[in-house]
Amino acid sequence: MKIAIYPGSFDPVTNGHLNIIRRAANIFDKLIVCVMVNATKRPMFSLEERTEFLRRVTRDLENVEVDFADELLANYARRRGGCVIVKGLRATSDFENEFQMALINHKINPNLDTMFLTSEHQYMYLSSSTVKELACYDVDLQDFLPEKIIPDFKERIQALKEQGGTSHA
Numbered sequence: 001m002k003i004a005i006y007p008g009s010f011d012p013v014t015n016g017h018l019n020i021i022r023r024a025a026n027i028f029d030k031l032i033v034c035v036m037v038n039a040t041k042r043p044m045f046s047l048e049e050r051t052e053f054l055r056r057v058t059r060d061l062e063n064v065e066v067d068f069a070d071e072l073l074a075n076y077a078r079r080r081g082g083c084v085i086v087k088g089l090r091a092t093s094d095f096e097n098e099f100q101m102a103l104i105n106h107k108i109n110p111n112l113d114t115m116f117l118t119s120e121h122q123y124m125y126l127s128s129s130t131v132k133e134l135a136c137y138d139v140d141l142q143d144f145l146p147e148k149i150i151p152d153f154k155e156r157i158q159a160l161k162e163q164g165g166t167s168h169a
């Protein structure tokens with residue numbers, strides 16, 4: 001059984017992420033979407049919230065599991081029996097860093113390869129941080145976020161506005 005891991009912050013999951021998840025789930029026997037703890041980022045949603053959002057929007061995909069991890073990705077993949085890391089590539093700006101990470105992960109775990117799926121054109125500009133910035137300006141979020149999480153997202157933005165700050169990494 002070919003198991004792939006799709007890691008990220010998913011703060012929150014966007015339609016761009018979901019597009020990669022659906023396509024990768026069609027390629028592999030099983031896809032584990034893993035919310036990674038990143039100590040350098042200050043997320044808008046907690047690890048549990050990000051995980052729950054992902055579970056909610058992937059419920060119809062039978063071979064997709066959602067998990068979270070606070071360990072080196074290469075070790076996590078080994079522990080879970082994953083042989084491929086899936087990454088989405090939006091523009092050449094994503095490439096250099098991703099290429100370096102792919103080499104490092106392969107060095108730590110030689111059984112692990114990284115596969116890049118190019119973003120579909122309508123999602124090329126889309127990142128979680130862009131959506132968080134746009135949200136402050138009251139735009140229609142349907143093109144950017146899965147419908148099932150929009151009410152929670154709006155609620156959080158509103159709560160943060162009331163507290164006087166929406167800036168997140």
Ligand code: ADP
Nearest residue numbers: 007008009010016087088089119123126127128
């Ligand atoms: P971001 O905050 O940039 O969305 P994540 O860590 O959540 O970052 O992204 C996880 C993975 O999903 C990365 O491989 C990233 O390149 C990919 N990704 C993010 N947004 C898109 C998109 N719109 N299209 C394709 N891949 C994407």
